[in-house]
Amino acid sequence: METVDISIFSLGLVFLLLAVPVGMSVYYRLNMTGAMLFSVLRMSLQLFLIGIFLKYLFLWNNPFINAAWLIVMILVAVFSAIKGSSMKAKKVLVPIFISFSAATFLILLYINVFVIRLDMVFDARYLIVLGGMLLGNSLRGNIVGIDSFYRSIRKDSKRYLYSLSLGASHHEAYLPYLKESVQLALKPTVASMATMGIVALPGMMTGAILGGASPDVAIKYQIMIMIAILVSTILSVLLTIVLTLKVCFTGYGTLREDIFEK
Amino acid sequence: MIKFDKICLSFDGKKIFSGLDLEIASGEKVVLSGRSGIGKSSLFGLVLGFIVPDSGSVFFDGVRVDEKSVWDVRKKAAFVDQDVSAGYGRLGDWFSSVSGFKANSDADFSDDRIFELMDRLDLKKDLLGKNVSELSGGERQRSALIVSLILKRKVFLLDEVTSALDKELKKKVAAMFFEDADLTVACVSHDPVWSESPNARMFDMEALEWKR
Incomplete structure (x- = not known):
């Protein structure tokens, strides 16, 4: 069972659908036509290029190139995580890069070696595709986690300092904020797992089924990736916070002001 | 007990102290006076x-306050200010979270001890079940004082702790701290109950000199 290909002409017919949002935007003066078309154009171009790129990546299937591309993906994820938070890139770049890499590589290796049992652990189809899903899904959690941790300590500095004055160790003083931020970061992942399959058919499963896989293979992959996302998210959020502590606090246990973007 | 040695400090280019010298001896009761913004809370x-001062040092019990020693200082000094931020949960939960800090494992947070102090400070027992955010300013301040007394701190830094209390209570609280010979107390307060105490020494933060 092969996936039915979409010809270039047929793809053009999909773009015809855009007349609907453009028409609505004009009629209701939503002022969104430009931004919408720009995003569609950008998405198409990016995907077109990545399509060519992936074709060659799969063709060569060289473990070193694959690993190098995964690192590029991690770097992009790190920069968008920092951009989405209120932290200064210069201060937190290295610790966040280390935690993203550790979390992604560890989980991928475990899955590729023990679960899927690949002969070639760095096989592009699994490394890049699964790595992309892990990064894409843990990214949002990371932004929420690190941002809420440092911002709530800053906003709540009186309470935080007061607990230090009551004899709390640094660890004891930041623990309530850590707890809150990790809960916040994981909430959407946990919630979406609970409704999975009922409310929405997840993207990976849809892709696998369209790609010709039978539904029972597709669900096994989906279960695997959901658990992998949960683990890599909590791992990278916690690592990110723990590894940035040294940079973001003074020896007195107070928060450094120069870690925040103005 | 506490010694400020040639402290220079500025915030956002504004000078707060330029070479402040001040020594508070063990057992002394000091009232700091001066207009607001003069640096009493600093x-x-x-x-x-x-x-952290731009230059100069603070000594606590003979030891220079730095990144290492400060953690011990915080176990010996109690700090209570006018709007204490005692967490979000119920008052009783806050007491137990403070008693849960490793450094406080020896402190007596038993119900008997808490009720005894609440009684002395005119607080009702059922306050323990209330949310901290529902307490009045005066109730929060007294709760914070109770914690510092349970922790058996010997040095007290009190910032306007009687501002929200009625006249009788002001007297009672001031007496608790200023008539106990063991305690070293530095306080900022506009309430005359503190400065009227015969034990009080007065330090004028504007002229930077002792008045009494």
Whole structure:
């Protein structure tokens, strides 16, 4: 069972659908036509290029190139995580890069070696595709986690300092904020797992089924990736916070002001 | 007990102290006076290491306050200010979270001890079940004083702790701290109950000299 290909002409017919949002935007003066078309154009171009790129990546299937591309993906994820938070890139770049890499590589290796049992652990189809899903899904959690941790300590500095004055160790003083931020970061992942399959058919499963896989293979992959996302998210959020502590606090246990973007 | 040695401090280019010298001896009761913004609260922040001076040193019990020693200072000094931020949960939960800090494992947070102090400070028992955010300013301040007394701190840094209390209670609280010979107390307060005490020494933060 092969996936039915979409010809270039047929793809053009999909773009015809855009007349609907453009028409609505004009009629209701939503002022969104430009931004919408720009995003569609950008998405198409990016995907077109990545399509060519992936074709060659799969063709060569060289473990070193694959690993190098995964690192590029991690770097992009790190920069968008920092951009989405209120932290200064210069201060937190290295610790966040280390935690993203550790979390992604560890989980991928475990899955590729023990679960899927690949002969070639760095096989592009699994490394890049699964790595992309892990990064894409843990990214949002990371932004929420690190941002809420440092911002709530800053906003709540009186309470935080007061607990230090009551004899709390640094660890004891930041623990309530850590707890809150990790809960916040994981909430959407946990919630979406609970409704999975009922409310929405997840993207990976849809892709696998369209790609010709039978539904029972597709669900096994989906279960695997959901658990992998949960683990890599909590791992990278916690690592990110723990590894940035040294940079973001003074020896007195107070928060450094120069870690925040103005 | 506490010694400020040639402290220079500025915030956002504004000079707060330029070479402040001040020594508070063990057992002394000091009232700090001066208009607001003169740096009375900064003085307490310096002792607890929340603020680090641009130059000069703070000594606590003979030891220079730095990144290492400050953690011990915080176990010996109690700091209570006018709007204590005692967490979000119920008052009783807050007491138990403080008693849960490793450094406080020896403190007596038993119900008997808490009720005894609540009684002395005119607080009703059922306050323990209330949310901290529902307490009045005066109730929060007294709760914070109770914690510092349970922790058996010997040095107290008090910032306007009687502002929200009625006249009788002001007297009672001031007496608790100023008539106990064991305690070293530095306080900022506009309430005359503190400065009228025969034990009080007065330090004028504007002229930077002892008045009494």
